[in-house]
Every structure is written in C-alpha cells, then in structure tokens.
Amino acid sequence: xxxxxxxxxxxxxxxxxxxxxxxxxxxxxxxxxxxxxxxxxxxxxxxxxxxxxxxxxxxxxxxxxxxxxxxxxxxxxxxxxxxxxxxxxxxxxxxxxxxxxxxxxxxxxxxxxxxxxxxxxxxxxxxxxxxxxxxxxxxxxxxxxxxxxxxxxxxxxxxxxxxxxxxxxxxxxxxxxxxxxxxxxxxxxxxxxxxxxxxxxxxxxxxxxxxxxxxxxxxxxxxxxxxxxxxxxxxxxxxxxxxxxxxxxxxxxxxxxxxxxxxxxxxxxxxxxxxxxxxxxxxxxxxxxxxxxxxxxxxxxxxxxxxxx
Amino acid sequence: xxxxxxxxxxxxxxxxxxxxxxxxxxxxxxxxxxxxxxxxxxxxxxxxxxxxxxxxxxxxxxxxxxxxxxxxxxxxxxxxxxxxxxxxxxxxxxxxxxxxxxxxxxxxxxxxxxxxxxxxxxxxxxxxxxxxxxxxxxxxxxxxxxxxxxxxxxxxxxxxxxxxxxxxxxxxxxxxxxxxxxxxxxxxxxxxxxxxxxxxxxxxxxxxxxxxxxxxxxxxxxxxxxx
Numbered sequence: 001x002x003x004x005x006x007x008x009x010x011x012x013x014x015x016x017x018x019x020x021x022x023x024x025x026x027x028x029x030x031x032x033x034x035x036x037x038x039x040x041x042x043x044x045x046x047x048x049x050x051x052x053x054x055x056x057x058x059x060x061x062x063x064x065x066x067x068x069x070x071x072x073x074x075x076x077x078x079x080x081x082x083x084x085x086x087x088x089x090x091x092x093x094x095x096x097x098x099x100x101x102x103x104x105x106x107x108x109x110x111x112x113x114x115x116x117x118x119x120x121x122x123x124x125x126x127x128x129x130x131x132x133x134x135x136x137x138x139x140x141x142x143x144x145x146x147x148x149x150x151x152x153x154x155x156x157x158x159x160x161x162x163x164x165x166x167x168x169x170x171x172x173x174x175x176x177x178x179x180x181x182x183x184x185x186x187x188x189x190x191x192x193x194x195x196x197x198x199x200x201x202x203x204x205x206x207x208x209x210x211x212x213x214x215x216x217x218x219x220x221x222x223x224x225x226x227x228x229x230x231x232x233x234x235x236x237x238x239x240x241x242x243x244x245x246x247x248x249x250x251x252x253x254x255x256x257x258x259x260x261x262x263x264x265x266x267x268x269x270x271x272x273x274x275x276x277x278x279x280x281x282x283x284x285x286x287x288x289x290x291x292x293x294x295x296x297x298x299x300x301x302x303x304x305x306x307x308x309x
Numbered sequence: 310x311x312x313x314x315x316x317x318x319x320x321x322x323x324x325x326x327x328x329x330x331x332x333x334x335x336x337x338x339x340x341x342x343x344x345x346x347x348x349x350x351x352x353x354x355x356x357x358x359x360x361x362x363x364x365x366x367x368x369x370x371x372x373x374x375x376x377x378x379x380x381x382x383x384x385x386x387x388x389x390x391x392x393x394x395x396x397x398x399x400x401x402x403x404x405x406x407x408x409x410x411x412x413x414x415x416x417x418x419x420x421x422x423x424x425x426x427x428x429x430x431x432x433x434x435x436x437x438x439x440x441x442x443x444x445x446x447x448x449x450x451x452x453x454x455x456x457x458x459x460x461x462x463x464x465x466x467x468x469x470x471x472x473x474x475x476x477x478x479x480x481x482x483x484x485x486x487x488x489x490x491x492x493x494x495x496x497x498x499x500x501x502x503x504x505x506x507x508x509x510x511x512x513x514x515x516x517x518x519x520x521x522x523x524x525x526x527x528x529x530x531x532x533x534x535x536x
Contacts (some may be wrong), residue, residue, distance in 0.1 A: 252425055252444075255387060255405065271365050271386060272346035285365075285384060287405060287424050290444065 002163075002176040003029025003149035004256075006237050006267035007277075008244050008296050014263060014278075019140030023132045025266075025273045026147040030128045032176075032269055033149030036162035037131040038123025040114070040172040040239045043142035048079060050093035052100065053113040053120045055086050055159060062110050063087045073102045084134045085159075086113065086122050093117065096169075111160060111197075116170030118142075118241060123162040143298060146239045146267075148174040154182070154201040161198055165206035168213050170241040175202040176254045176269055177233035185229070205230060209238070223247045223293045237267055243297030252290035259283040265296045311336055315350070316343040324349070330356040332376075346386065351379050354396070371398045374415060390417040393434060406443070409436045412453065418507040425462065428455045431472055437507035447474050448484065456503050458511050466519050470526075474519040475500055477511060485535045486525040490518040 005025035009015055019041065026037060056062035059082065067080030070089060078099070079090040091099055096115055103110060114121035122135040128149045132138065148163035155161050164172040179185075182201035185208060190196055194207045208229065212222035219240060226236070227250065235254040238245045246267060248256055259266045259274050261283045268274045271285070288294055313323055323341065330336060337358050344350060344364035351360050352369055354377035362370065365383035374393040381389070384402030388410060395415040400408075403421035410426065412434025419427075419436070425443035428436050433453045441459035448464070450472030460478035467484020473496065474487075483489075492514075500513035525532055 250444075253406070257405070270346060270367055271384070272367055275345045286403070290425065 003032030005147045008144040008265040011263035016141045018142045020138045023138040029149045033151040036125045036150040037128035039147045040164040041145040048090040051090045114166040167206045172239040173206040179232035181231040245295040250291040310338045312340045475516040488522040
C-alpha cells in the first residue's frame with residue numbers, strides 16, 4: 001500500500017499555496033505510507049536555465065563548496081542552494097549532462113534526485129509530516145506537484161527507494177502497487193544501458209519509461225506500452241514540465257480518485273486527501289478508468305488515451 | 310435526531326455509540342457530519358435505526374450492516390455495504406470498487422455510478438445502481454439481484470452462480486459462463502419491486518437478464534480453459 005497525491009493548478013493565484021496544499025494532502029495519506037515520503041514540485045524555472053536536485057547523507061561535507069567546484073569543472077556558473085539533505089544546483093541547460101558526469105567523480109556519494117528546468121524532487125525516509133517539514137514543502141510555490149507516501153513491499157526502506165523517481169528531464173513517476181516482472185525487466189533494461197541503482201520495482205517502471213522515451217516514444221506512448229510490458233498492479237501518476245498524467249493497470253485494484261474545478265485538477269489515492277481543497281464540495285469528483293492514460297497540461301487541453309483492457 | 314460530529318467525536322466512539330443501540334431504542338434517527346472521507350463509518354450496525362452521513366465516505370461504509378438504514382449524502386469509497394446482512398444503504402453519489410461485495414441480504418442503492426467489481430461474490434444482497442457499473446462486476450455472484458440502469462463494463466458475471474443480473478444499457482462483455490437469459494413474468498415482478506424500492510424511474514421491460522450458463526458448476530476437463 002502507498003499513497004499518492006497530485007495537484008495541478010489552473011488558477012495562478014493559488015500557485016504560492018501549492019506547497020501548503022500538497023503538504024496537507026500528503027500528510028493525510030500517512031496511513032497508506034508511513035515509512036518514507038517524497039514530493040516533486042514544478043516551480044519557477046531556474047534563472048540559469050536548468051537545475052539538478054541532489055541528495056547526500058553527509059550534506060555538511062558534500063555540499064560545502066559543491067557549487068564552486070562543479071562550476072569550475074564544467075566551466076559555467078553553478079548556483080547551489082541547500083535544503084536540508086538536498087541541494088538544488090542551477091546551471092545552463094546544456095551543461096546538465098556534463099555536470100552529472102563530473103558529480104559522480106567529485107562527489108561519488110551524492111545522489112541525483114532530479115534534473116530539468118523546473119522540477120525539484122525531495123524525498124527521505126520518515127513520516128510524511130516530518131519529511132515535508134524538513135524541506136519546508138509548505139513554503140514552496142509552483143504550478144503543479146506530486147507527492148507520495150510509501151509503505152514498502154518490494155524493496156528496502158531507503159531514500160533511494162522512496163518516490164518520486166526522475167524518468168527524464170522534468171519528468172517523474174510515483175507508483176502505488178507492485179510490479180511482478182521487475183527483475184527480468186531490470187536485467188533487460190541494464191543490457192540496454194539504462195542506469196538502475198536499486199532493487200526497487202518502481203525504479204524499474206521509471207527506467208522503462210525513460211528507455212521508451214529515449215527510443216522515440218512520447219510519454220503518452222510510453223505509458224500506453226507500459227500497460228502491455230509491466231506485469232503487476234499499478235496506479236501511476238507522472239509529472240511533466242507542464243502537467244501530469246495518470247494511468248491505472250487494467251485490473252485497477254489500487255484506488256484512485258480525482259477532482260476537478262475551475263481552479264485545479266487534483267489526484268488522491270483516497271477522497272480523504274482532497275477534503276481540504278477549496279471548493280471540493282462542488283468539484284467534479286470521479287474515478288479514473290482502468291487502462292486509460294489521462295493527461296492534464298498547461299499547454300494543451302486535457303487528453304485521454306483509451307486502450308482496450 | 311442525534312447529530313454527531315465525526316471529527317470531534319472520533320470514529321471508534323461513533324461506532325460504539327451506534328452499536329449500543331438495541332432493537333427497542335428510541336433514538337432512531339442519527340446524523341453524522343464532517344465525514345470527510347473517513348473509513349469504516351457506521352460498520353457493524355445491528356438495530357433498526359436510520360443513519361444519515363453528510364458528505365463522502367472512505368472504505369467500507371456500512372459494512373456488515375444488519376437492520377439499519379444508512380443514507381450517504383455524498384459518494385462512497387471502496388467496499389460500501391461489504392458483507393451486509395440486511396437493512397438498506399442508499400448512496401446519493403458514486404460508489405468506488407467492490408460495492409456490496411459478499412453481501413448476504415438487504416438493499417444497496419447507488420444513485421450514481423458504481424466502479425469495478427460491484428457485487429463481487431454477492432450472496433443474497435439486492436443492489437440497484439442508477440448509473441453504470443465497472444468491470445468484473447458480479448464476479449462469482451452466488452445469489453441476489455444486481456440491477457443496473459446504465460451500462461456494465463467488461464466481464465460481467467464471470468463465473469457466477471445463481472445471482473440474477475439485470476442491465477438496461479449496454480454490456481461491454483460477459484464473463485466466463487455468463488449468458489443472456491429469458492425475462493419471465495417472475496423476473497418482471499422482482500425487478501418492478503426492486504426499482505420501486507430503489508426509487509428508480511425505469512420500466513422492468515427495458516432490462517435484459519443475465520445469469521449463469523451453468524457449464525462451470527462442476528469441473529469438466531473440457532472446460533479447463535474457461536476457468
């Protein structure tokens with residue numbers, strides 16, 4: 001069991017409150033996942049163009065001069081902003097790939113949580129309220145965000161086993177359920193050169209989407225093919241630069257409820273997570289259909305890709 | 310009328326108070342406010358009382374109900390009326406998955422849509438859904454009646470036994486060993502009574518009956534692929 005929450009704002013005046021609203025939703029889902037929590041937040045784009053969110057168990061030492069050292073090595077200005085065990089490193093977009101290579105050399109113990117122009121991922125082991133508090137999530141603003149509370153079933157309770165998982169630039173994945181073919185799929189993806197760092201099933205799901213997209217699929221196509229290639233139970237919520245998507249496996253035993261008003265589209269594993277949202281009493285509330293890919297985006301109209309179960 | 314603020318009182322205290330009502334209680338009308346999607350509201354009741362829940366409920370509202378009438382002024386989460394024995398539950402909005410699962414008796418009315426696995430393994434309960442139902446509904450349904458005014462999803466009545474399934478709209482697909490059946494006068498009577506009790510504005514003649522083809526009752530190796 002795990003809990004998922006997601007909030008996509010249509011009303012710009014709510015953007016300063018995104019973190020506060022998401023935190024409330026996340027904490028409500030503590031019963032579904034008390035062992036770790038994480039949040040993906042799509043805030044303002046970095047002034048430098050792009051950013052990498054990194055994590056370290058030894059943040060004092062690792063983050064002390066990380067911006068200067070990295071900037072010197074890649075020949076660009078790197079701004080480092082520490083947030084507890086995480087730090088956001090801002091830099092020009094064309095330096096991201098090089099920066100990741102350098103990071104693995106100069107800070108081998110530092111883990112990359114996310115990369116992109118507006119995405120930041122924060123996740124740690126602990127109760128959702130404690131995780132949200134240590135990163136001050138309630139003070140964050142943004143256009144949309146996704147949160148996850150984890151009750152581990154398939155692998156160890158670690159920071160790297162927590163969700164969300166970064167799948168591609170500005171993309172992330174959270175999962176409620178369990179994949180049963182993750183071992184064979186992990187071997188296959190590794191043979192194809194995809195980096196998978198843990199024994200976690202969701203990381204394989206995320207890596208699968210990354211691999212599909214590297215081979216030319218759109219996120220929508222990658223999600224649709226996941227219905228064929230992933231065996232097990234899943235409700236996935238994916239974050240993209242300008243929106244989010246939802247897909248449930250054809251059996252659809254993992255719960256999901258959505259609400260939409262003129263101000264927002266919200267996702268919760270349970271209705272409980274949505275009860276404090278403004279205007280929820282009159283919102284359109286519904287359950288997403290199984291084996292159907294849904295997308296909400298700031299740049300396009302909502303889309304729904306149906307696939308025969 | 311007793312009004313209880315669920316948030317202030319807490320779930321356990323609420324259910325204890327409802328459980329304390331006996332057959333001759335004079336406190337027969339209860340209202341629960343601030344439901345806020347909480348789980349297990351009014352489960353295990355066993356008294357002829359009427360409980361109205363203001364707002365939407367979480368998992369298992371009215372589960373194991375005996376005698377009581379429960380009205381949900383909102384939508385219901387997974388497992389509403391699970392294993393209910395008697396009484397009535399009316400949900401004004403939609404119901405999530407496995408509404409009325411394993412129910413032995415009583416009447417469950419969903420005024421909106423019900424999701425997947427509605428009436429799974431039902432054992433005598435009557436379920437009336439004013440809207441549509443999702444996939445795998447009435448899976449292994451053993452007895453009772455499932456009435457759907459809208460459409461049914463995939464694999465309706467898979468591996469069902471003697472439950473009667475009445476659908477007015479389209480059925481996306483029938484499950485293994487489920488088939489269309491003749492609508493006889495006694496079925497019209499059953500349906501008429503259920504529609505009336507469920508406040509449903511529909512004519513029994515508009516429905517199609519489905520039920521078990523009875524080919525999978527006893528194991529036959531020739532049917533192995535159908536299980």
